[in-house]
Amino acid sequence: MYGNTGIIATIDLGARAVGSIEPEEELYARFIGGSGLAAKLFWDRADFAAEPLSPGALLLFMNGPLAGVKLSGASRMCAAARSPLTGAFADSSCGGYFAPALRHAGFDGIVVTGRAERPSVLVVRQGAVALEEAPDLWGMGIEECTAVLRERYGKRCRTLVIGPAGENLVPFACIMHEGHHAFGRCGIGAVMGSKNLKAVVTAVDAAAMSVADPDRVKELIRELTPRIKDHLISQVLHDFGSPGNLEGHMYTGDVPVKNWTSNFNEEMAEALTGSTLSDKYLTRTGTCAYCAVACKRIVKVDEGPFAVPEGPGPEYETVAAFGTLLDSADLAAVCKANRVCNDLGMDTITAGATIAWAMEAFERGNLTAEHTGGTELLWGDMDTVVHRVLPDMAARRGPLGELLSLGSAGAAAALGGGAIDYTVQCKGLEAPMHDPRGGGHGHALAYAMSPRGACHVATAMHFMETGACNYPEIGFEFDLEALTSEKKPETLALAAAIGSIENSACLCQYADRALTITEMVELFNAVAGYGYTPETMMEAGLRVFHLKRCINYRFGFTAADDDLTKRMREPARDGDPAGIEIEFDAMKERFYGVMSMDPQRGIAAAEILVSLGLREESGLLWEKAP
């Protein structure tokens, strides 16, 4: 086997039973790797009756076929599980250095079941995994725990760690890698916590990897690296990080302000954008393995209530979630909130969005001092957010901490009284900081159709709609108008496949914007020997997309869950997109038609599943189902 190692480690934490699975080579090409292969393994091996945080729940860490290849953007990996936040199949992507290390250890992934008797660390060495008890680490913040693991397993070890939020089973707890990179979304950190698994560590030396066509791989790296580096998006990312275009996005109405009640605030745009972050707080840049883009920010805030020592800086999503969304222009507070969330191990998008919802609920009087234990939740009050609310959420402490630790949809359901109307989420997952009402109406459809909930990276729609993609090989040369529904369902049909390919290949969606479809095909073939054509690669992407929806259907999700909240359907109140309504229902109906999906069940028609090689899945869901 090329690229992939062909071996996936398994461990039952309760029984301390270690093993491995060796999927047939053909399975890799059919499901690509990463989130696609994770979905297939989940379908085949998961106990669908198991609650997300029960010992029977499955937790997967999965590499893509390109892990270890010295190409910008190829060093991401996937974690997957049933989300404790949404109840749906969840996959989360993380950059950094763990993916190559896992490959060097000889594994394509790790499948974890059971619950360790005591807090433990899963240690991956060359060709072996082992469970080591580590009760002393339980309760530690992520920074401290990561430092201790480095002392224990050596400076070159690579770490995936949960914080107190994961230990406390906060359903949007994340997993942090090296205290900087995050498997942010869907609460997979809580799944680790439920298994008493504080950390996963690799302690391996670099090893040679076998690729199908070594010369062509070298050529591709040589050709693609400067192209990726010089790409417009890469240049912005390198100079200013992912918040680099916050100001530009604000002018289009893409950046949500004050819990999505506004689409424009010029002062905040200037105060929070990436160039301001660079000017005021950047000390140096960081990167993922082998990446020439170097978009990571290392920041330091010297003084004031939000002082932070030098360390990981915020991404765009965090800047907006703890800036504009909370009606704050305080960039130091964003840096601090980012560091607090990282150390506690909480997804910054869900955390920020839930607090924004709570601030509106407090303003409306739906949430009172009785609910909050006396805490006043006022717009822009970052001192309360950073020093009181976030720690309470992670600890599930007090009435407010307990309520907000449910995420916005859970908290709104608990509060009742129409509070769900002004949440901004699909399937229980809070939307990222791109407002479809200004950024592009296709985003709205993409959020609703994404298997894991409102997500801008499950598909490539975000980039395709804004003009960052040109794929003539698959017929995508559309000049899309952002604020219309025209061609959006047809675009999403392609974007769903491309997003699935990217997440299964574990490619960075920034770096691979420079790649053509043909080059993606060549990479898969030269590295892993998949023998793809553009058509069969796109088919693999579609297969993955439909399989994830089949998994969700088994968890009870139907077409009715492919929906937007009332707030997301309201026309924007200001900015460029003011007053324009999204034709969501028409787009949804059209998308179902384009994808041959059943308008009630929300899964593909039986013949589509069969044509994609999902015969067993089709049989279970269409023939045996009532």
Added chain:
Amino acid sequence: MSQYYKDADDLLRIYGYFLDRVLKDEKIGTKMSKAGIIIKFIYTDPDCEITIDLKNPPKPGYYGTFYLGPCDLQEDVWSKQSADHSHRFWHGIENPIASVTKGLVKQGGKVTAMLKLLPVVKPAFQMFPVALRELGLDHLIVSKG
């Protein structure tokens, strides 16, 4: 063959009139001047160039200086595109990101600094058709769709 411009002189006359308005405009000009860069626009069909200096002190009443035709100033960033594409851009009907993605616009140098100007110059999209009208060139006004 350009759809909108007879020759380079025609283009430079129109852009000269337009840029004179833009660089005097208090709202747009103030923000543009913060960029502190020199931009060279290179046009094809007809072939010509325009340089906008947002770095050196402008003459009174202006927020920047423009030079029609070849110029000795060393640019910080350059952008090359067809004159017709630029004409549509100034009407606000070309997506600049898509234009770069498709290779319709090439650029080099401090590209990110120029990118920051995009939202700033957006109000000028309304000024360009007005400028054309004032020059008696209504037939060159392009509408969406």
